[in-house]
Amino acid sequence: MTETLSRLHPALVHHIVNTLGWRSLRPLQEQAVEPVLGGQDALLLAPTAGGKTEAACFPLLTAMEEQRWDGLSVLYVCPLKALLNNLLPRLENYAGWLGRRVAIWHGDVTPSARQRILRDPPDILLTTPESLEAMLVSTKVEHPALFAGLRAIVVDEVHAFAGDDRGWHLLAVLERLTNVTGRAIQRIGLSATVGNPAELLGWLQGAGRDARPSSVVAPLAPSTVSQGDIELDYVGSVENAAVVISKLHQGEKRLVFCDSRKLVEELGAALRAHGVTTFLSHASLSLDERREAEQAFAEARDCVIVSTSTLELGIDVGDLDRVIQINAPATVASFLQRLGRTGRRPGSTRNCLFLAIGEDDLLWAAALLLLWGRGFVEPVTAPPEPRHIVAQQILALCLQEHRVGDALWPQAWNGLAPFDRSAEPVVRHLIECGFVERDGPMLFIGPEAERRFGHRHFMDMTAVFTAPPQFTVLEGRREIGRTDPALLTERVDGPRLLLLGGRSWKVTWIDWKRRRCFVEAAKDGGRARWLTPGIGGASFNLSRAARDVLLGEDPPVDLTHRAQRVLAELREDRSRAAHPGGLVITTQGMDVRWWTWAGFRANATLTATLSGLTDEKQSFTDSSIRLRGDLTREMWRSGTADAIERLCLPDVDERALAGLKFNEALPERLAVATLAARLANLDAAAKVIKEPTRFLVSDG
Template identity: 30%
Template sequence: MADAFELLHPNVQRTLWDMRWTELRPIQAGSIRHLLVQGGDCVIASPTASGKTEAAFLPVLSAIADAPKASVRAMYIGPLKALINDQFRRVEELCARLEMPVHKWHGDVDDGARKRLLAEPSGVLLMTPESLEAMFVRRPTAMPALFRSLAYVVVDEMHAFLGTERGAQLVCQLHRLRIRANCDPVRIGLSATLGDSHAALGWLRPGGPAATLIEDTTARTALAIRVKGIWKKKPPNAVSDDSDATDPPNPDPSMVRLARDILLACKGNTNLVFANAKRRIEQLADAMTTQAASMKLVDEIVVHHGSLSKERREYAEARLRAEMPCTAVCSNTLELGIDIGQIDEVIQVSAPWSVASLVQRVGRSGRRANARRVLRGYFVEEFPDETADVWDRLHLEFLQALAIIELMLERFLEAPDLARSHSSTLVQQVLSALAETGGATAASLHARIVGSGAFGRLSAKEFARLLRELGLHELIEQMEDGSLILGGKGEAIVENYRFFAAFNAPEELRVVHGNDVLGTVPEPPAPGEHLILAGRRWRVDEIDAEHRTIFVSPAKGGAPPRFSSGYGRIHPRVHATMRELLASDRVPAYLDDMAKEILKSARETAVRLRQFEPSAQPFETGVRLYLFRGTRVQRTLQLALAHAGFGASDRDVGLEVSGNPSEVLRALRAFAHEPDAEALAAFADEKQGLRKFGAEKFEWCLPPEHWRAVFAREQLDIPAAVAAASTVARDLAALGWPRPPS
């Protein structure tokens, strides 16, 4: 490692001595050699807490140390403001002896700090893609001076950008920055979880030389796993979770058991408890707070998710860093690399959507010397009484969690979808570029936006059709000389601060107690009703609709607000592993006795269902299709059946179709014989309104034929769905369908 250390700038070397570093980690030595000798783009891939930030900044700071003030010399892009604030402290410590300025730029940074940077651009700048977008729109003339000598761009948590709207936005922004400021910085990606490292190497600079992979191949710390099952038996006359009673409802015994078990297992430690839904997070945090008080535990329970105020989230982060026991009940907001100190254990109370997500979460623990990573799972499942639904008897969320754990142990990671067109983000970038330039020709826009490589190979003709559609929506208009400018509606959209995010962010209402902003909720409760937020119970006193504010006071009763829920796309490998678990007699060693019972119960149901052979099984009012082929295939078949006039409900690993099995069989055969992706996309557009009310921000203004082509290509899996339809049709026929009418 000594040779790598010698490559660093003398002031960087002295900084490391002052910080009492005794050695460089392999990932840091490798990045130093690459960036200071070989040069060029690189991706630094290593587990969480392995020193990736220093692996990037030690050579970057060494390279710019002698000329830090020509302009901003290095830019760090992170996915979260909280991560920006956290990394600011780390980079500032490295830069202190170098007398190199460090700046941050996001919505919470005051105007004074921004003006100082604009007056004397220098050193290192940390920001989000949304802040960079705002700069293009609001300060384009300042950008050449600000970035003319930009030498490096560091993209942290790169996996959070791959295949997403924000990722396409960022790649396009870097191309536009090259044009605007005449700079061509080296691009450095940092990630702990790359499902397809080869594809990721090309993502940083589409169409250019692939980045070099610098990977940590050293052994991981030991991992301890324990999964505990809890049976839930619905008590008679139970009060619903949605109760608005002034007094607390009778607590759900399974929630009390869950809260107590977590507290007993984790007392005296610092822990993260992950749940998928914010509503579930609030319920569990409230139950844990109540039980901790009754058990006389000093451990504090805090809450962390995206709908809480910045102050509440920062308090939770500070408590986790403190040297006192604390447990945070959280969403994926604590999945990324925010500094939250030494985490002893990671707890899952609901199945994550992906293996990559679980790997990120587990990597938060075991950072102390000689410490092991610890994963605990606590899963509450309905006891399968006589009235239980067939699908519920399979305990699918529990199985999904086990499947993802098994795949993590196999070191499988989902690959990001890097072939997406990102048409919604393309529209955003067109509007942003017109705001930046004040007007441009179609050809120059094509070079500036499509030329970035972020949106595939969109021809000039296809791009022109898109521009005409934007004109029809009055987002842009054409001048007499042929140049394009923002239209009236386009200007209104761009001037709104929400424009800078490439993704949809629902407008929510603030919840305020006195001078304390607790967070936000998407739906306003009525005055006098109760809710749970930030792990506490509140009474709604007043609603100010004009200012979108709810005033509350402490109360005894309450139910968590109904937050909007997203969904994940489950990889086919996860579903296949779930099916393998049901068919196997192997019992994972990390299951406790109750979890073994739940697995045994699910397997007994699978046996009664003949291990899903046949894959189509008629019942009283329709047909159950057992697919186990991943979300994309399932949604394709669901759409095909809806197009044929059948109601088909998604049941996680299959579909439940209402209708006569003979007619369902005919529909499946028709789809398998002549699948029409164009017709399905048109149906999704015209009948289901997926373009008008689509998940992405600007889908509503895309040309219909463009949206449908992209939808068919990226949201459907016709070949795999045809194979699935053929299988279930064959199985239905083997059961004697179609049958003659009685």
């Protein structure tokens, strides 16, 4: 027995060795024992299936016994309910070795099961941030009693939280929990590889980052670039992708990732047309449909499951043979997650086949693999200026405490910015607009908050993202999933056909009031569509890698003959868009473009800053900005001379505010400023302004 293993509770060690059959712990599990058992905040980093759950839970269970923790002492928070469901049996098993209990609480858990938890709390509770918020604002939960013994919180897939507003919400809820317990709570984050682990851990620590000891635990691993069988192919269409997948690796279990629900549906239908046993998973399929697909896939062999990023995180779908990526994910970190789903069996190799559907898709896939080949992984950064989350938290605190002192509310978050005194303009607006009412020195929930968010006991206020309206699709009483209402309102000739779950459906009746759509099976011809609001686009680093690909650099992966041919054609066709000596402005008639290769946010920033030089529509892409048709070299020199000193935030269409939940609880100027800050990349824009730019005028 190793010295580290002996630090764990003897009953745990017995079962680790005899029940699990482990002769030793993995490197991450070895190195996590001392800091976690010692009560430090920690970030545990390892690839998918790297043993992160055990690295956190084995020392926590040991501390639970050695220090005689009683009642609910550990919260285990995940971004997905499906991930919690998947973890429950494993954690029940580990805790059961010590006579400890585990329970789960999320939106699908029945009221009776929740009442059992409140009457007799488990030692470990698996939940989501939204459910934690719901507990804090519920009048049925006695917070001091339930959380009195809370000692530690494990945040699984912490990088998935930190990169969006759910991370700000989680941090705020953890600070409020700290106040309920009256003690510091140990925070342990589990994450795949990220580019800035120390900063991510500091973010997770919240208000206690300067007062509590902390450790990043990230065992050195062999280079990820040398590990894996990665191939890039060009197929030209969804139908061709289906043909390739149907012919390759027959008899094996294949997981196919797509970048949209629409593409999942189209590819799923095409694979079934080729006789491939195919299952689908995405957020607009019903829970039952997804569960049945994932279970069937886990138990089958010669089959394919086509998924969006819903299966990127550690949900177990059995022992995979192959991962196939249609086009490319948005980040290297996402690719590493997906690659990590393979190669888990002894003697097997991690693998991923990229199938690019279009020429641009091939370019961006090659760019992503080039970044990966350089060992680059994106830093995880929280979205700036989350004023709408501040508004939500003020309202949630009023619900939790019923009445809050107008001078004391910042104490609820222990001074954590932006939930500190800097939020006073938001509080004033909430009072002025009736979201919050004042009675002397006390604040409490107001009639406007009741009107806008009071439905179902304020349950809509526990989620910090806005889901676009969708119609539930039903075959009789069976729910298939949800579809975009645009498919039900646009003009069609003949029957209205939907594509959902990889099958075509004929619409028989629409219940507009209840947002329900009734269907019956159809042979084929269905269409899929979902609108996905939000700020998208490629990053600066990915865009620059695409430029490097055009300039001749290949990613360190196998390129098929088709991929090599199309890349060569791309380099020839776009030779004027990329120059090794710097940036390029191309002119062809009235079409004048500045090829910045700077990404969506930097180009949005540059377009706003150089508004006198851009075209009337201020159009831009990830790679270029369209300039005015009469641009001259002299106009360019004078218009950019002081640009770096006057960089400004991009313009925001007020219609975009609909995607910012709780924006109505903010002054419009602050809501617009929040979106503008999130659309900008000032550092990259400044870098681009400094680079040399040359004019290329077409002979045509």
